[in-house]
Amino acid sequence: MxxxxxxxxxxxxxxxxxxxxxxxxxxxxxxxxxxxxxxxxxxxxxxxxxxxxxxxxxxxxxxxxxxxxxxxxxxxxxxxxxxxxxxxxxxxxxxxxxxxxxxxxxxxxxxxxxxxxxxxxxxxxxxxxxxxxxxxxxxxxxxxxxxxxxxxxxxxxxxxxxxxxxxxxxxxxxxxxxxxxxxxxxxxxxxxxxxxxxxxxxxxxxxxxxxxxxxxxxxxxxxxxxxxxxxxxxxxxxxxxxxxxxxxxxxxxxxxxxxxxxxxxxxxxxxxxxxYGKTPKFSVCTSIVVNDVNIKLDMVIKNGTVEQCAMEIPEDWLPSEMVNEFTSALNGSRYCSNEAALLVAAFMRTHSMTDDVAEKIHRLCAGVVSVM
Ligand SMILES: Nc1ncnc2c1ncn2[C@@H]1O[C@H](COP(=O)(O)OC(=O)CCCC[C@@H]2CCSS2)[C@@H](O)[C@H]1O
The missing domain is CATH 3.30.930.10 (Bira Bifunctional Protein; Domain 2)
Structure with a gap:
């Protein structure tokens, strides 16, 4: 040998x-x-x-x-x-x-x-x-x-x-x-x-x-x-x-x-x-400013995966129904920028929305991804 x-x-x-x-x-x-x-x-x-x-x-x-x-x-x-x-x-x-x-x-x-x-x-x-x-x-x-x-x-x-x-x-x-x-x-x-x-x-x-x-x-x-x-x-x-x-x-x-x-x-x-998955459970609490609107974002991450996700967004900026669908799409996904980007792309494909709403969702996603 x-x-x-x-x-x-x-x-x-x-x-x-x-x-x-x-x-x-x-x-x-x-x-x-x-x-x-x-x-x-x-x-x-x-x-x-x-x-x-x-x-x-x-x-x-x-x-x-x-x-x-x-x-x-x-x-x-x-x-x-x-x-x-x-x-x-x-x-x-x-x-x-x-x-x-x-x-x-x-x-x-x-x-x-x-x-x-x-x-x-x-x-x-x-x-x-x-x-x-x-x-x-x-x-x-x-x-x-x-x-x-x-x-x-x-x-x-x-x-x-x-x-x-x-x-x-x-x-x-x-x-x-x-x-x-x-x-x-x-x-x-x-x-x-x-x-x-x-x-x-x-x-x-x-x-x-x-x-x-x-x-x-x-x-x-x-x-x-x-x-x-x-x-x-x-x-x-x-x-x-x-x-x-x-x-x-x-x-x-x-x-x-x-x-x-x-x-x-x-x-x-x-x-x-x-x-990433072995990371002890943690929470992310941040504010994202999109078009002068302050959005509060709260997430709980367990085993590297989003367990809970909540966003406080004024109703007149984005309808709460859309916000709820977006946050539930994030739930269960890996806390990872690639996966979040893929998820948003799929969300856009499967939901009909005006250009204005699509732009807002994109910016929201950029804010979420910036802390990943
Ligand atoms: N390579 C290296 N050597 C010494 N100190 C470093 C190094 N890189 C960063 N640092 C400094 O240490 C602190 C972290 O110190 P802290 O005391 O928190 O952690 C360590 O030291 C861990 C050492 C692990 C050694 C293993 C041996 C084989 S695989 S890695 C960091 O913020 C820097 O300020």
Missing amino acids: ILRLSNRACVLSGSARLKSTLSTFFDEMGKAGIILKSASTGIFENLALEDWIHDHVDLQNRSMLLLWRNCPVVVIGRHQNPWQECNLPLMRRLGIPLARRRSGGGTVYHDFGNINMTFFTSKKKYDRHRNLKVVTGALKALRPDLDVAATDRFDILLNGNHKISGTAAKLGRTSAYHHCTLLCSVERSVLSSVLKSNASEVIKSNATPSVPSPVKNLLDVDPTLDSNIIMDAIVSQYNNEFGFDGPVITVDPTHEALMPGIQKMAQDLQTWDWI
Whole structure:
């Protein structure tokens, strides 16, 4: 199964004949500590790799570190509301996808200038302080003058005031993982603009809120660093801290034969029902001004779907019968701009109305869609 083994690195690849899955391969290796690097930059493949390892690898007698990077993406926590956390219309324009991870915590932006690390252990050995010590120790080993320290909430701060790393975790019955980011050279203007919600003021919910902080890239303070040097330093520090001596194994998370079931795991993470539908119930309460008329809009959204919708519209502006039909058409639909647009198009086709009324319905819809 090992295709290439050079010094301290090896690559697991699909073209080799497989005798075992990744978990039995690790059992045969017999190492207490294993370091993996993902060959993918796709968020859904990488989150699926985490899930697969968590569910299938024996972590009772072994610890693992997975290093990975992604193309631009916004990653929300398990119990968050994406409409409250990020600017979805802007992300659609920029072609930046949204992912929901299985761990809790807040929303972060990833691109190739951000390193992710996942520390897998048994639940007993789960120790976020020690893992973050690996990261700060690696940075200090590279540049002794860097002022980097972990906080009580498991962020890592640079110079005591700028966040360079955020943490989240998933604790299973017997195994656990702690994953964290490290800002090396991300596009900071993109990070701040996509993490600014266009709808947070009109949403009420009990979803986990993010804790925004000023952020900095490590390369802004030391341009001689780069992500590969930093990843190498983290590998050495992990081996030193835990007394391991494993090579770095590159693994391709699309490799179904090596990790049976992993493709389904990646597909599940990409469904609308997981990304948006898992949002805790919330309400939207806003006013839209159309032709100087103030329209009050109230919606309750459950499982990402409009459960209740009410509009207060003056009778002389739009007949209440039309308003009722329009709001009932929205009921039961996904809280999603594409679906709302399709729904309005169908509504227009199936209801006869004057041009004036059609224009008003269009504007009403634009107002509703602007908060989606
Ligand atoms: N990439 C990255 N790294 C560090 N901090 C970030 C990043 N992106 C945004 N932020 C800042 O953190 C807050 C949110 O902080 P908050 O503390 O609310 O959330 C987190 O830190 C979650 C970290 C999740 C790590 C996982 C590891 C693998 S998949 S994602 C945000 O508003 C920004 O100010």
